[in-house]
Amino acid sequence: MGWSISNSNDSKLVCTALSKAIECRNPPKGLVFHSDRGSNYCSYETRRYLLNNKLRRSNSRKGNCWDNAVAESFFGSLKREMEYNYFYKIQEAEELLFDHIEVYYNRHRSHSSLDFVSPVQFEVNAA
Structure with a gap:
């Protein structure tokens, strides 16, 4: 997962998060x-970024949060x-988000959709 804060x-925020995801994950073309x-x-800007990186865009239906x-x-x-x-400063928020997403959420937090293991452990098991 890529993430960014601003x-x-x-669209710059979206493209920055996508850049981080692409850099970390190297997804297949057509993702x-x-x-x-x-x-x-x-x-x-976002549509152009997706096209340049060979990513497919999908949007939810209007007014349908379930999508x-x-x-x-x-x-x-x-x-x-x-x-x-x-948060008083954006840097403080960024540091706390990094700890939560990169350290806790991806490495330690169990997910019911992943058979109650962390995303990192799920990928290790799948390899």
């Missing part, structure tokens, strides 16, 4: 990037587990 929820219909996901259930679940868990922390 003061602006715009599907699914999102809701937010302007940051449907913008020309995006995995992302909705992730952000719901993130908010619950981080206890709605208030």
Whole structure:
């Protein structure tokens, strides 16, 4: 998973997160990037980025949060587990998000959708 943080929820934020995901994961061409219909996901810049990186775009249906259930679940868990922390500086938020996503969520947190193992352990088992 790629992630990024910014003061602006715009296409640059989306493309930065996608760049991190591509750099870390080296996904196969044609991988599907699914999102809701937010302007940051449907913008020309984001569409061009996806095309240049040979990623396929998929958007949820209008007004149907169930199409995006995995992302909705992730952000719901993130908010619950981080206890709605208030951050005074974006760098502080970035450090806490790194610890939560890269250290806890990916390496230690069990996931019911992965037979109650962490994402890292799931990939080790699948290899």
